[in-house]
Amino acid sequence: MRYWLMKSEPEAFSIDDLHDRPGQTEHWDGVRNYQARNMMRDEMKIGDQMFFYHSNCDEPGIVGIAEVARESYPDFTAFDPDDKHFDPKSNSDKPTWFMVDVRFVRKLSRTISLRELRLKVELAELALLRRGNRLSIMPVSEQQWQFILNLE
DNA sequence: GCCAACGTTGGC
DNA sequence: GCCAACGTTGGC
Numbered sequence: 001m002r003y004w005l006m007k008s009e010p011e012a013f014s015i016d017d018l019h020d021r022p023g024q025t026e027h028w029d030g031v032r033n034y035q036a037r038n039m040m041r042d043e044m045k046i047g048d049q050m051f052f053y054h055s056n057c058d059e060p061g062i063v064g065i066a067e068v069a070r071e072s073y074p075d076f077t078a079f080d081p082d083d084k085h086f087d088p089k090s091n092s093d094k095p096t097w098f099m100v101d102v103r104f105v106r107k108l109s110r111t112i113s114l115r116e117l118r119l120k121v122e123l124a125e126l127a128l129l130r131r132g133n134r135l136s137i138m139p140v141s142e143q144q145w146q147f148i149l150n151l152e
Numbered sequence: 153g154c155c156a157a158c159g160t161t162g163g164c
Numbered sequence: 165g166c167c168a169a170c171g172t173t174g175g176c
Contacts, residue, residue, distance in 0.1 A: 007173095007174090009174090033159080034159090055173080055174060055175085056173080056174050056175080057174095060174080060175070060176095114175080131157085132156075132157045132158060133157090133158095134157070134158060134159085134172080134173050134174075136173085
């Protein structure tokens with residue numbers, strides 16, 4: 001099993017939104033970056049665990065845990081001209097973009113903020129903390145995963 | 153709201 | 165294939 005971190009702007013989709021979805025499951029649509037797509041399409045497996053990260057908000061940080069509930073399939077929002085993430089170059093015969101479904105596991109007892117994560121020498125290699133990193137999906141090692149959970 | 157860092161686009 | 169211009173991300 002592998003571990004991941006996935007960013008979401010809470011104003012668009014928060015950990016509480018995921019909690020309130022039917023089946024506590026939602027598709028992770030709208031990823032329009034090739035590196036992030038490749039991770040979802042090629043590497044994410046059912047049962048993989050992910051940190052749910054809130055970005056672009058008052059206190060950016062890790063707020064909860066979710067798991068992969070369905071492996072990759074075409075992101076149909078790319079086919080819809082009215083969708084914010086419409087991509088005319090992607091079509092259902094040969095889709096460019098893929099997504100997975102994620103299921104709520106739990107909220108953390110507190111937000112583990114980006115500020116706090118930055119202070120930890122043990123997390124120096126965490127992709128989230130590397131300079132200029134803008135990936136919305138990134139891998140987390142088992143050691144990093146355990147270390148972060150122990151901060152809770 | 154600012155702006156650094158980065159990815160993408162498109163002219164050449 | 166280069167690279168300037170542009171758009172986006174996301175912390176602050």
